[in-house]
Amino acid sequence: MSNSSSAQPGGLASLFSLTGRPAEIKVSFWIWFLGGILGLLGGLLGMLASLTLFAAAPGPALGVLLLMLLAAAVGTAQIVFALRMKDGRQWARLALTLLTAVTLLLALANLAMRVGQGGNWVAFLISLAATVLLWLPRPQAWFAAAGTGKGNRPRTAEGNS
Numbered sequence: 001m002s003n004s005s006s007a008q009p010g011g012l013a014s015l016f017s018l019t020g021r022p023a024e025i026k027v028s029f030w031i032w033f034l035g036g037i038l039g040l041l042g043g044l045l046g047m048l049a050s051l052t053l054f055a056a057a058p059g060p061a062l063g064v065l066l067l068m069l070l071a072a073a074v075g076t077a078q079i080v081f082a083l084r085m086k087d088g089r090q091w092a093r094l095a096l097t098l099l100t101a102v103t104l105l106l107a108l109a110n111l112a113m114r115v116g117q118g119g120n121w122v123a124f125l126i127s128l129a130a131t132v133l134l135w136l137p138r139p140q141a142w143f144a145a146a147g148t149g150k151g152n153r154p155r156t157a158e159g160n161s
Contacts, residue, residue: 018086022142024133025086031130032082032096035123039075043068074099085134088146093134100127 018026046068053061078099084092107120133139 015083021086022138024136024139025142028130028133028139029082029086031126031133032078032085035126035130036075036078036082039078040072041075043070043072043075046071088143090143093143096127096134097131100124100131103127 018029021029047065050061050064050068053064078096081092081095081099085096103120103124107124110120
């Protein structure tokens with residue numbers, strides 16, 4: 001136990017507390033958070049796998065390694081944005097909306113180049129659903145009440161601001 005007055009009750013569990021948030025925010029948070037975890041893990045595993053390519057084809061291996069690094073970075077950003085969004089940060093909601101637009105562009109690029117197996121469309125539809133949830137009336141009102149335009153956090157059950 002800490003004597004510090006800044007210690008948060010619940011520790012790590014408080015990081016994932018969704019008490020007092022609309023159901024739409026809760027569902028969207030978990031979609032974005034778990035998607036970010038999968039993106040990060042996929043990027044890290046892809047980086048490890050790309051290292052074996054260096055022996056056979058160094059040029060393509062470097063490209064794959066860079067793409068996997070980008071995937072891991074986007075997954076990490078998605079996790080951070082989801083955590084900040086659930087705290088009522090308007091900029092995080094906008095960033096997640098932008099990620100959805102990027103996912104659509106990637107899906108369209110795959111379609112135009114006739115590559116991929118449709119995974120980008122699945123990712124786009126899932127992120128579109130999570131994004132729509134953030135812009136429905138109840139979440140809109142929750143973000144407005146949180147004063148997110150001013151960078152304020154919504155009040156929690158513990159009375160923190």
